[in-house]
Amino acid sequence: MVALKSPREIETMRRSGKITSKVLADLMKAARPGMTTSELDGMAEKGIRELGGVPTFKGYHGFPASICASVDDEVVHGIPGPRVLRDGDLLSIDIGTTFEGYVSDSAATVPIGNVSQAAQRLMAVTQECLMIGIAQMQRGKRVGDIGAAVQAHAEKNGYGVVRELVGHGVGRAMHEEPQVPNYGKPGTGVELRPGLVLAIEPMITQGAHAVKILKDGWTVVTADGKLAAHFEHTIAVTDDGPKILTLRDFAEHPDADRYRPAAEAVA
Ligand code: MG
Ligand code: MG
Numbered sequence: 001m002v003a004l005k006s007p008r009e010i011e012t013m014r015r016s017g018k019i020t021s022k023v024l025a026d027l028m029k030a031a032r033p034g035m036t037t038s039e040l041d042g043m044a045e046k047g048i049r050e051l052g053g054v055p056t057f058k059g060y061h062g063f064p065a066s067i068c069a070s071v072d073d074e075v076v077h078g079i080p081g082p083r084v085l086r087d088g089d090l091l092s093i094d095i096g097t098t099f100e101g102y103v104s105d106s107a108a109t110v111p112i113g114n115v116s117q118a119a120q121r122l123m124a125v126t127q128e129c130l131m132i133g134i135a136q137m138q139r140g141k142r143v144g145d146i147g148a149a150v151q152a153h154a155e156k157n158g159y160g161v162v163r164e165l166v167g168h169g170v171g172r173a174m175h176e177e178p179q180v181p182n183y184g185k186p187g188t189g190v191e192l193r194p195g196l197v198l199a200i201e202p203m204i205t206q207g208a209h210a211v212k213i214l215k216d217g218w219t220v221v222t223a224d225g226k227l228a229a230h231f232e233h234t235i236a237v238t239d240d241g242p243k244i245l246t247l248r249d250f251a252e253h254p255d256a257d258r259y260r261p262a263a264e265a266v267a
Helices: 007-030 037-050 117-135 143-156 262-266
Strands: 067-071 074-076 090-099 102-111 167-169 176-180 197-200 203-205 211-213 220-222 228-230 233-238 241-244
Touching: 007 037, 007 090, 007 102, 007 233, 007 241, 037 067, 037 090, 074 090, 074 203, 074 228, 090 117, 090 228, 102 117, 102 228, 117 143, 117 197, 117 203, 117 228, 117 233, 117 241, 143 176, 143 197, 176 197
Parallel strands: none
Antiparallel strands: 067 074, 067 090, 074 220, 090 102, 102 233, 167 176, 167 197, 197 233, 203 228, 211 220, 233 241
């Protein structure tokens, strides 16, 4: 059931990932107080199509937009709309591109204007969780090693790990086997082999890990109303270790330092 990708397929996924990462970096830079989330969605669709891709999310199980835009206590799957971003908001942007039949999937949480220290810490730890999970993607390790590493780092910092939503295999479809929970036991689950491509996506909460779904049928929020953050990359297991296919090139941006995650050096 787990489809391994050939080097040629991984190269196509890397090209897909380049579109996703370029557009996500542009959205991270553009997002600011006074903008609506639907403006960001319009930018995303235009950017993906100009680079030769197709927005994977649009129409996926009826989802109406090219990105998910989730603010503050919204964890994931927020629908872009007329909501105006305000100073101090935490915005999680999730984006996917299909290019030559292959999907790349990535997400990041960005500060809108000036956010609280507590929010900054949550973002930093969530990003660390992602990179720590990716570091586990070595030949011979197992899916449970990824989740266990993510969970340990989140809980050590006093945060919750969402249980209801998980990372996943990715390739011709956005969601392939195996599921990749952000929690688990080391040494359990599917073995990691070269050619396996996974989307790792810790969803980390400031309070308890319980979530609920809003009446729109999509938006997942924390049950206690506290903040959440979400970072995601598409990564291939290779003989040389994990290769991040959606790594963002921050050098292009004048405010790179604000968004460059120190931990991305792991790649
Ligand atoms: Mg995603
Ligand atoms: Mg995903």
